[in-house]
Amino acid sequence: MKESRGWFLFMIAGLLLFVLLGAHLIGMHLSSLFGISYEKTLSFSHVAERSANVAFTIFYLILLALALFHGSYGVRAILLELPWSQGRERIITWIVAGIGLLFFGYGVWAALAALGQKGVFV
Template sequence: MRESQYWVLFIAAAVVMVVLLGVHMAMLHLEGILAMLGVEIGDVLEYSSVMTRAGSAFWTFFYIAFLAVALYHGLYGVRAILLEVTNGESAGRTVTGLVVVVGLAAFVYGTFILLQSFKMGGI
């Protein structure tokens, strides 16, 4: 892909991240506002509530998607900064390769943790 296409994905990831962060904040941190709207969700930090969410396929997919877009957005930004301070084509390829490896490792580890939580959700 061309660099401009990566940049468009960077912006799209930011938009998706804002939406996902809004849902996360509304459901888990703004229970007072939800209560005013007539939606009662209880204590979101209570163990049973956390495990219920962890066992939900919706929330598992939600957080895997959130992880993916946040990692892409953040690491693309880090890559752009590192490319500005390095010189040469081989240095650029090295930076890109390192960012991809770090991103894939973080995504695999985060997804593993989320799937393990999903398996434990029925406890």
């Protein structure tokens, strides 16, 4: 794959993250600005409510994929520029992609499992 393909997606992901992660950040970490207490946002009943919501789950999965891709590509760029990266470009790419996929898999599983808990905890 040409390097420009990945970089194009990296930039698009960055642009989308500015909007989506901004919304996530304001909603989760700054909820106190809208009069919802921090403890309430993070209480399990609220978390379970969001997890059971299909729209929220889709939003989370998109955010997860974008953030992991953007982060992994960025970390790969830093690793590729290290002095000892010469001739190990493929291995670095695979390791970073592997870590990204591992966490993506766990995130997807957690989101779907929490979605399936609908009616059990709420």
